Amino acid sequence: MTDSRIASLQQACPGLKLKTDPADLEHYGRDWTRRWTPAPLVIALPATVEEVQAVMRWSAAEGVAVVPSGGRTGLSGGAVAAHGELVLSLERMNKALDYDAVDRTLVVQAGMPLEALHNAALGHGLIYPVDFAARGSCSIGGNIATNAGGIRVIRYGNTREWIAGLKVVTATGELLELNKGLIKNSSGYDFRQLLIGSEGTLGVIVEATVKLTDPPPASNVMLLALPSFDVLMQVFAAFRARLQLQAFEFFTDRALEHVLSHGAQAPFDEVHPYYVVTEFAAGDEAQEAAAMAAFEDCMGNGWVSDGVISASDAQAAQLWRLREGITEALARYKPYKNDVSVRISSMPAFLAETQALIGDAYPHFDVVWFGHIGDGNLHINVLKPDDTSDADFVTQCEHVTKLLAQVLARFNGSISAEHGIGLVKKGYLDSTRGPAEIGLMKAVKRAFDPEGRLNPGKLFDL
Numbered sequence: 001m002t003d004s005r006i007a008s009l010q011q012a013c014p015g016l017k018l019k020t021d022p023a024d025l026e027h028y029g030r031d032w033t034r035r036w037t038p039a040p041l042v043i044a045l046p047a048t049v050e051e052v053q054a055v056m057r058w059s060a061a062e063g064v065a066v067v068p069s070g071g072r073t074g075l076s077g078g079a080v081a082a083h084g085e086l087v088l089s090l091e092r093m094n095k096a097l098d099y100d101a102v103d104r105t106l107v108v109q110a111g112m113p114l115e116a117l118h119n120a121a122l123g124h125g126l127i128y129p130v131d132f133a134a135r136g137s138c139s140i141g142g143n144i145a146t147n148a149g150g151i152r153v154i155r156y157g158n159t160r161e162w163i164a165g166l167k168v169v170t171a172t173g174e175l176l177e178l179n180k181g182l183i184k185n186s187s188g189y190d191f192r193q194l195l196i197g198s199e200g201t202l203g204v205i206v207e208a209t210v211k212l213t214d215p216p217p218a219s220n221v222m223l224l225a226l227p228s229f230d231v232l233m234q235v236f237a238a239f240r241a242r243l244q245l246q247a248f249e250f251f252t253d254r255a256l257e258h259v260l261s262h263g264a265q266a267p268f269d270e271v272h273p274y275y276v277v278t279e280f281a282a283g284d285e286a287q288e289a290a291a292m293a294a295f296e297d298c299m300g301n302g303w304v305s306d307g308v309i310s311a312s313d314a315q316a317a318q319l320w321r322l323r324e325g326i327t328e329a330l331a332r333y334k335p336y337k338n339d340v341s342v343r344i345s346s347m348p349a350f351l352a353e354t355q356a357l358i359g360d361a362y363p364h365f366d367v368v369w370f371g372h373i374g375d376g377n378l379h380i381n382v383l384k385p386d387d388t389s390d391a392d393f394v395t396q397c398e399h400v401t402k403l404l405a406q407v408l409a410r411f412n413g414s415i416s417a418e419h420g421i422g423l424v425k426k427g428y429l430d431s432t433r434g435p436a437e438i439g440l441m442k443a444v445k446r447a448f449d450p451e452g453r454l455n456p457g458k459l460f461d462l
């Protein structure tokens with residue numbers, strides 16, 4: 001049965017590269033969540049848009065579900081294939097196609113790794129400013145499908161702001177050309193924006209026209225040590241008032257401990273409970289003086305206990321590693337991840353309430369907090385205790401997430417700030433979206449994919 005379907009796929013698209021080895025099925029069937037057992041039918045690796053269309057036509061004829069697949073660095077299970085799906089990997093479609101110097105846009109194939117896109121932009125003297133630690137492994141198609149955020153949202157916004165056009169293959173194999181690189185286009189529903197963040201449930205993104213911009217002026221990176229949690233927002237306000245911030249990231253002592261035990265260098269002689277990494281424009285003397293004034297203001301008020309500023313690119317990279325290395329350093333503890341957001345103004349009250357909630361319900365939990373404080377986005381990683389089984393741990397963490405979702409609903413926050421809903425958070429979608437809205441989301445899904453063949457079970461169940 002299985003073999004005949006694969007033979008029919010190869011017949012429908014003779015040049016299409018396929019993989020069926022058990023090791024490949026496992027590799028392409030999972031993402032960074034590592035929670036589900038991968039069990040795809042086959043991996044298809046098209047090299048052209050026409051091949052993607054042929055795969056979708058075959059999927060329609062055979063009724064086989066399709067999981068679009070980029071770098072699979074997702075943390076919400078959005079790229080997991082655990083039920084005999086075809087994994088449609090875009091990894092061979094990884095090139096930059098057209099650059100337009102007047103429009104300042106670059107057309108890229110969806111499988112292009114984010115880091116390669118950064119380099120391609122620099123080759124034209126410009127930048128693509130969305131950035132985060134998984135840059136070497138993730139792909140632009142996956143970034144678009146999840147509306148990825150990252151460390152520079154405070155300055156440049158999410159992926160959504162940087163996409164001028166999309167080519168998308170539909171569930172039935174048609175090709176949509178959405179927005180075609182236009183800046184102004186007031187001609188009805190903007191399906192480009194609808195596809196951004198749709199987690200592979202509405203169509204397969206095959207190409208994107210991305211906007212590029214000028215490189216920022218010279219910048220400095222500063223690491224600050226904070227004596228308590230309560231002063232975090234004051235420090236943020238002091239720096240934001242004086243400097244053009246490019247990043248403002250927070251992490252706890254527990255997070256730093258893990259990164260240090262993973263090989264990073266300790267930044268201070270003493271241990272402090274909380275840390276901030278901030279990056280800001282520092283191209284001239286006035287900006288340097290403003291940075292020192294912000295730092296001294298915070299020291300004078302007792303909000304900051306120590307600080308270090310980068311004196312070279314290598315030092316800046318070292319400081320960044322303390323923040324960007326957290327996910328990798330925690331991976332071996334199979335952390336349960338929450339990626340939540342509230343308005344920046346609600347951050348202090350939300351943080352206090354959430355800390356108390358988790359501390360009261362599960363005092364033995366080892367919880368690692370970090371995140372993009374300047375965007376109101378917090379990552380709460382709970383590490384699995386050695387003496388708790390995988391199953392019990394997930395049950396307990398889901399209880400925490402349920403409580404957290406109730407708090408988020410009160411704060412008008414979101415259960416997923418930047419990782420997507422996928423499989424991990426679909427049970428909590430209703431804490432962020434109302435019933436009428438979810439009803440409309442499902443109606444949109446049915447309009448694009450009436451048979452439910454595109455990434456089924458992700459985001460919500462129909």
Ligand code: 2HG
Nearest residue numbers: 133324327337379380381
């Ligand atoms: C980050 O900000 C990523 O480093 C990953 O969004 C967060 O591992 C996480 O929970």
Ligand code: ZN
Nearest residue numbers: 150372379418
């Ligand atoms: Zn993040």
